[in-house]
Amino acid sequence: MLLRPSSSLLTLVAFAICLLCGPAEASTGDRLPEFRQCVNVCIRENCDPNNDPTPIPLHHRLLLWTCPQECDYTCQHIVTQRRVAAGLPVTQFHGKWPFKRFLGMQEPFSVLFSIGNLVAHSRGLAKLRQSIPASYPLRRYYELFAYLSIATWVCSAVFHTRDFKTTEQLDYFAAGAGVLYGMYYAPIRVFRLDRPTPRRRSFVRLWSVLCASMYVAHVAYLKLWRWNYTYNMAANVVVGLVQNSLWSYFSLRKWSRSRRTWTIWPGIVVAWLMSAMSLELLDFPPLWGAIDAHSLWHLGTIGPIILWYNFLVKDAQDDLATIAKTKDFKA
Template sequence: MKNSILLLLHSILALVFFFSKTILASPGDDLYAFQDCIYQCEQITCYNNHYYIDQYERGQELLDQGYDLYYYNPNWLFVDMPLPWHLRLLGWNCQSNCDYQCQRVITAERRKHDEEIYQFHGKWPFQRIWGVQEVSSVLMSLGNLIVNYQFGFKRIYKIVTDTSLPLLHRKQYYNTLVVVVVTMLAWTASTIFHTRDYPVTEHLDYYLAGATILSTFHALGSRLFSMYKRKNQIYQWTFSILCLSAYTYHVQRLYRDWSYTYNMRANITIGLCQNLFYCLIVFKLYSKYYYIEQESKQVNQNHLKYIDFKRIILPSFYTRSAKLYTLYPLMLCTIVVLGSLLEIFDFPPIFHDLIDAHSLWHLVTIIPPYMGWYDWLVWDIDENVWSDLVKEEDDETDKKKKND
């Protein structure tokens, strides 16, 4: 069984790496038409050099002197300088604007001749709106930011700052609060990156995406191995230091040598371990409630006060008992895993070149926080983690009484 699982994970990784290398290729950059278009645009709009007149008059002379003659197309029309204020506000200049315009020009010509649509600089040739490069991904990133703030941060922060609760109880939410804050920062960085693609915005997006995955991995590992118990505090500190050290190495590794392949491998590896932790936590809780119901002969429904029936998938099934509610993360994880296939089986943008697979993937990631993921976490901490701590305290008290 163990070997089968490992084989499956290696197969998934191999598949992702194969397609990721294919996706990162940018054949559009090498098109002669694209290079000629950029040269024509820059000479005319950036340098006010109508080179094509000189080429026409001195063509043979220039060839004899070793100069390259660039193709001139009078149908290629470009925006005159200066650029509109909304483009300058987002950092567009004449050269970057020529690059964008030529992507659109060449893509339109290839569509006209039923030729394959290519990526440029690792990205599809999106339709820009008010200077925003990837409008759909920006909106989906903002959507993720909003739902994580509305249904995650506000709820968890309210509990952490509720002084009517015991301090030990509130501390059990610290890991979750860290995950929510890091996730919100990551979606903020994603919004900025998709608005305007610079090296600094790209790096920030990647760093925070990695922080989100690792902080979730840390929270789930702490939960799975019951590191919240007092007797396991040394393991909790050790695990936290290891995770923080791993993230520090990850950032330094990317800073020294920016590698998409390494970044993807690291995130996928931790992501797979993260999903494995989800499954083991669910199995652990399901077994617990299964035996509780077997012994009491009653259906446990301690989860109902944590659920918003308007925001849960298949409420007729998952709200029936706490035992069935333990399985809810598997549904949310399945949705995310299926949605991640959009990142593998990529396709050119649709709907006026505004929507692509990546933006649809961001749409899928809105589902878990909106459809009750944080509700499940609060239920788990209040009804399971806290009960474990209370039991541990009671056992310690009984032990002291016996020793006395």
């Protein structure tokens, strides 16, 4: 028996959560003797429960900051300030740049921009429900896209608030699910596989099983074989390129037939997202200790999201108007 999309999603999410644990990788900063010495001295002088340990602010404790982690954070910035003063480059610690916290959040601007994406998807979902009737067959695919995207950005905000193994992997697996679902529903709209014919229904079932299997295999490889950042990035890029190619083809075909402005919106979204993703290649030390290429990438995806939901609504309304005209003509 085939699972419905919602049941498949819950199964895959449960599978991913059950597998959450894995090794962490070190960075150049972790190996600096001055950093290790600083951390050791700080822990010895501030974290001994028998020697009046330095109190941790409440809002830090609520975000699970411990005394050794407070020492780690403080020493990152002490070492960074000394290196900058000596004309040495800023280095990463534990795979991350030394960001300045805000209210205990490790990467406050990435959190802020993740929330911005979440709000954009939430408003997009509301717009879908308000503007597209529930009877429209593609609406359920669009709603599931919105739900998955909201979950993705919740996980992103949590991860950038506090970087643990669990929050990191939830972020990666949620993002992977969102990207793969984008590839899943793209051909359904582009080739109108939502139309109720036996052949199309059979293909959608097969396509659903294939995409679900790819996601399970992706998570299983990362968790049970090797936690590979390069592979994870490559897999997401390839899947993203497939769906971007489909939407670019759709946009070009639609515009060549109708010459209406809104039909080029998917092409604009694709170009915008590709430009935003290119920021990841820059990977520079954070400006003012707060804004880096990754946070700017999150900022750059908010605009395309808003435009994308406008397109989905416009496309659905145009499709419904065409169906209505066809029925009137036959009548």
